[in-house]
Amino acid sequence: MAFAEARHRLVCSCCSFTLIAELDYAKINERSAVHQGDVLLAMIGTIGNPTVVEIEPNFAIKNVALLKVPETQNSYFLQYYLSTPSVIAKMQSEAKGTTQKFVGLGYLRAFPISIPTLAEQQKIVEKLDELRTESERLESIYRQKLTALDDLKKSLLHQAFSGQL
Structure with a gap:
């Protein structure tokens, strides 16, 4: 489980992680638990870069869009769709902020996807x-x-x- 008693920083080739207390982990996951097959999408900074969660995770997320994919849809299709240049360009053109661009959850919830x-x-x-x-x-x-x-x-x-x- 991605937690620790004190805050620690953990970095790998694709992203960085902050280890959090077990209580914080449980609190975050009450609202937005990540499961295998979900699609994660960067909402701040480098907008986009969707990835499918391929393992049963034991981590919490923050400032990342969590897309729950129903069984009637293919997670990898959504990943490919969200990776297309036209979708990325649309998200980037709608991004808010001056120093660090971001797209909000409201925008993502209303984003049209042809399925x-x-x-x-x-x-x-x-x-x-x-x-x-x-x-x-x-x-x-x-x-x-x-x-x-x-x-x-x-x-x-x-x-x-x-x-x-």
Whole structure:
């Protein structure tokens, strides 16, 4: 469970966490408990970046939109939908604040989402997953080729300046 007797800061590659007291954890989760299959969406700063909770969590959230996805909908479809450039642009254009932009819960509750049938959502998610996997594979190849070209350039320069060419 994400709590501690004193406040501590915990940082990982994607986000940071503050460990809170068990009583605070219970109080927050009375109102907004996170469950597997929920979608979390950043509301402050970097707006968007939706993620599906894939494990049964033991953490509390603050300043993050908690989207409860009914069984008639696919969490990953919602994640992909909220990641589209047009949705992100719309949210960013509606964001309030000067120093740190934010979108409010009222705005998110009223945000229109086109939801096809569950079967269609699943087909869309499968296709997008395939495309994501393929793009990641191609990106990996591209990075390997760039590294090989950089190594070749260094080798040629070394040979040229050492009189080996």
